[in-house]
Amino acid sequence: MNATDYQSFAETWENRATIRTRPRRLVEDDQRLIYPLSRQPLVLAQTFERECPQLRDFALVQSLYKFINDVVIFETEIVDRTARRIAKNRFAIRFPFACRYDAMTVVVDEDYHALVAMDFMQQTIALSGIEPISLPAEIELSRAIPAALALAPEHLRDALELICVGIAENTLTDDVAAFARDDTVKPSVKGLMADHLLDEGRHSAFWARLTRIYWQSASQDDRQCLAAILPVFLDQYLTNDIQKAFDFELIAQLPVAPHVHQALREEVMDMAYPIHSQHPLLSNILRFFRSSSMLDSPCVQHALAHYLPQARSAL
Ligand SMILES: [Fe+2]
Ligand SMILES: [Fe+2]
Numbered sequence: 132m133n134a135t136d137y138q139s140f141a142e143t144w145e146n147r148a149t150i151r152t153r154p155r156r157l158v159e160d161d162q163r164l165i166y167p168l169s170r171q172p173l174v175l176a177q178t179f180e181r182e183c184p185q186l187r188d189f190a191l192v193q194s195l196y197k198f199i200n201d202v203v204i205f206e207t208e209i210v211d212r213t214a215r216r217i218a219k220n221r222f223a224i225r226f227p228f229a230c231r232y233d234a235m236t237v238v239v240d241e242d243y244h245a246l247v248a249m250d251f252m253q254q255t256i257a258l259s260g261i262e263p264i265s266l267p268a269e270i271e272l273s274r275a276i277p278a279a280l281a282l283a284p285e286h287l288r289d290a291l292e293l294i295c296v297g298i299a300e301n302t303l304t305d306d307v308a309a310f311a312r313d314d315t316v317k318p319s320v321k322g323l324m325a326d327h328l329l330d331e332g333r334h335s336a337f338w339a340r341l342t343r344i345y346w347q348s349a350s351q352d353d354r355q356c357l358a359a360i361l362p363v364f365l366d367q368y369l370t371n372d373i374q375k376a377f378d379f380e381l382i383a384q385l386p387v388a389p390h391v392h393q394a395l396r397e398e399v400m401d402m403a404y405p406i407h408s409q410h411p412l413l414s415n416i417l418r419f420f421r422s423s424s425m426l427d428s429p430c431v432q433h434a435l436a437h438y439l440p441q442a443r444s445a446l
Contacts, residue, residue, distance in 0.1 A: 275367035
């Protein structure tokens with residue numbers, strides 16, 4: 132595919148975008164969970180279940196706040212920024228009007244997702260009476276993208292940013308899907324996640340297509356240079372440092388004895404995702420490298436060999 136073959140999804144957006152089709156979601160005042168247990172393993176830890184099971188809802192509400200805070204940062208500071216520059220033709224890579232129009236729908240969707248997330252935060256505070264503990268000012272991408280860009284020559288920075296956002300927009304999908312399948316969770320929360328997922332399906336294809344258009348036109352030297360930076364980006368993107376710091380902060384806020392704090396911290400340490408080929412996001416990342424055609428390039432296969440042993444056998 133090249134830029135002239137690009138087909139806009141504007142009509143699908145008109146018919147299906149959640150900002151066009153969905154009513155406001157209201158948090159139910161019922162006994163169901165506000166956040167899936169599977170997404171906050173701390174509350175499933177033996178120490179937690181033994182010492183402070185009554186604090187489960189507090190921990191889950193705080194975990195929802197962290198998730199919402201992450202969504203707002205991701206949408207408004209990461210995706211919005213890149214999509215807006217593409218839409219306004221302020222991007223080093225030139226795209227036809229149809230791409231730029233679709234990029235503007237992504238801006239609208241993402242800002243709307245941030246708004247819906249903030250609405251949900253407000254409703255949950257009002258319903259639970261629980262104020263958020265101090266939430267992180269950054270997400271992993273807030274560090275990973277600048278770290279990668281710092282290694283790129285000036286003329287490749289926007290291309291690299293496109294690839295990084297493309298990867299990120301292809302990983303959110305499964306992350307959000309985990310919510311939508313869990314029947315112990317409030318329907319409004321599941322609905323919120325399902326809405327978001329519907330829009331993200333469109334986005335993941337959008338970023339893969341733009342990346343494909345760019346990659347097909349990139350020179351061999353530029354491809355090699357970009358591929359060599361990918362491991363630096365993935366290392367910082369797939370770290371669990373921020374989540375761990377949040378979990379420690381959450382533990383510190385629990386009204387339990389000091390030895391319980393210590394035992395909980397130790398359990399959280401053991402739960403951390405190791406960065407290897409089993410990381411839950413890696414299969415999505417591999418799919419993006421395939422759909423963007425980047426994985427056809429030996430330099431990309433080589434750069435990813437450490438993360439994606441399947442990248443080789445997949446070809
Ligand atoms: Fe989004
Ligand atoms: Fe998105």
